[in-house]
Amino acid sequence: MDFSSYYHLIFISLAILLITTLSFGFIFTQNNSSSSSKSKVKSSSRFGERRTLPPGPPGWPIVGNLFQVANSGKYFFEYVRDLKPKYGPIFTLKMGSRTLIIVSSAELAHEALIEKGQVFATRPAETPTRGIFSCDKFTVNAATYGPVWRSLRKNMVQNGLSSSRLKEFKGVRNVAMDTFIERIKAEAEKDPNGVVYVLKNARFAVFTILLSMCFGVHMSEETIDKIDHTLKEVLITVNPRIDDFLPILSLFFSKQRKEALEVRRKQIETLRPFIEQRRAILRAGVGSDPTAMQFSYLDTLFEVKVEGRNSGPNEPEIVTLCSEFINGGTDTTATAVEWAVARLIENPEIQERMYNEIRSTVGTRPVEEADLDKMPYLHAFVKELLRKHPPTYFSLTHAVTEPATLGGYHIPTGCNVELFLPGISEDPKLWKNPENFDPERFLTGGEDADITGVREVKMIPFGAGRRVCPGLSMATIHVNLLIARLVQEFEWRAFPENSKVDFTEKLEFTVIMKNPLRAKIIPRV
Structure with a gap:
């Protein structure tokens, strides 16, 4: 917010x-x-x-x-x-008609999400604007704890994001990674100093992968840009407004509601052709279209059975679920890559060590997903990256299904339970020198952390418990692979030369660098 x-x-x-x-x-x-x-x-x-x-x-x-x-x-x-x-570590903010309970300790997060996970597993009421785009909470992330959430999450995890499904899109990721590297090379060649923007290129690569996984069809760059623009409009439109907290002021925002309805109409009209295209492909048989993929997340939405309903999702609901799938994994991953490159520039010895590990593992051929498990330093780097720079500083808002207690305090139904992640990942009681960026802590430093929070809560960049991010496995694959390819292909340096990286933060859907990172690249020989 x-x-x-x-x-x-x-x-x-x-x-x-x-x-x-x-x-x-x-x-x-x-x-x-x-x-x-x-x-x-x-x-x-x-x-x-x-x-x-x-x-x-x-x-x-x-x-x-x-x-x-x-x-x-x-x-x-x-x-x-x-x-x-x-x-x-726990305090209250009264924000108009909403009460926010801010939680920022590992002990309290564990109590809420693990020990009392079922009670803290629901979501608070949607704002009117968000309700327009979520089809009244018909999404995996926004649904209240109950049959709709169970049905949608089970479908996404088992049929869309399982390890076997992710493997089916290996070819899509390889093509996207190659295109990613070529785009960076082309941008550097056009710049007299060999300088590139990191975030926009990483974002395009991830967005392309997720579009392919979602719709099962190949798209031109022009089409990708069009969909990207539309879905960005959605994210901007659902940003918090004053009338979300003071409903009495909603009369002053009738124009904004009309604009939100127009963005929703545009969202549906933009994605509808690809939904219809995939329906036609499935009716004719996937083999009838040589450019179509064998499987897509959209295929599962045509068939998903939702508890308590006699029919599957309608078209607006399918649009909502597809948008959730794409938006949920794009900015979070791309943001992580930008912070990663900033840390590599700041710590050239880390960059060199990672390059040597990659070179010794794969030689000169491009890094592939199967290689990632053989790179412990890369994994340590990414874990430290997620500790210092979680995609967002608050996990998705929780709420209780019934009045509860947390840390001895009363938590009423209807309030927003907000988990402030840096309060955990920067806690000196949990981490040695938490202000330092040090991947070595996860290797020889004797520190470790289960990022799912199952064993313990020390860092939970993807949340924890029953509402842990369903795309966790996919996100870690993408982040590791993107970083590995960037380090394998290029040496990254500050621009201007000998300048310091500005780590000032800015909130824009995710926590990004206030000044977009421009870096000088030197292709590896």
Whole structure:
């Protein structure tokens, strides 16, 4: 979430209007005033005892902490990071009509996601705009904990992202990787300094792979760019708005709702031809089209049985599920690759060691997926990369299926449980010198971490427990393979020469580099 710039002036004027109109009869909010003065809320239990919310900063009537966040001039993750030393590993932010419980310790994450995983396995209510694009929570990530979620997740994991299915797309990945390298070479040749942009090239490569996996057809670069533009519009449109937290203001955003409906129409119209094309291919037999792939994720959506429903997904729902599959794995992977190259430039000794491992493993032929398991240093590098630079700083929002406790505090239904991942992966109680980027910690340093959180919670870049990211295996394959090919083909240097890499962060769907990385490449001989 980024509240620092979006409709900033409207935020202030509406805040004044709202508070002036509605404040009479309300007492200034004193709950959550410090870590020692704890919020009290009425229990819904038949005994009527009072239960305690986690502490947090004081807020205003009606709006709570919403405008404090908006006016802080910081990204939401920066605001949370600043509050953690004062309020501890669990605290509350009241954001208009929504209550956010911020969790930032391994112990509490383990309690919520593993020990009490079933209770913390659902999602809070969608915002009206997100509901338009999720078909009222008909997606793997957004669905409430229940039969729809079980059906969709089982289909995606077993029929779309299983190890056997991933192997079927080995050829697609190899072609995409070769194209990726050629695009970088061509861009460097056009630049007098041999400089390239990392993120946009990595993003195109991953997006191409996921489109092929989703629709089972080959596409031109022009078509790929068109779909990419449309799906980016969707991501921009579902960004948080002030009326998501203060529904009373929804009348002021009727224009934005119309725009959202138009983007949704465009999304459906853009993807519909490929859905119809795949239906036709399957009816005629895959062999009837020599350019078609034997399998696609879309094939499974035509046949998926959803518990509690007499029919499969309709066309808008299929569009939603395809968009989720593509968007879910694109920016997260591409962002990781950009941070990886930045770390390689900053640490040339790491880059050299990785290149030597690759060269000793495969010689001069291109790295393939089967080679990755023979490269322990590459795996250590990627694990450290995900520790320092998780794709997002908050896992997807959790909610409880029934009133629960966490760390001794009351967690009511309907609130947002937000896991702040750096609070775990940067915890000095869990890691030696956590501020350092050091892949060696996973080899001879005696440190380790199960990134799924099954054995223990020390870093969970893909979440953990029942709602762990279903694309974890695919994402790690793509990240490892992209980095290996980049190091195998090129030596990466800072641009301008001898300059320092700027590691300032920026929130844009994922946490990316504020200044897009431009790097000088020298092709390997």
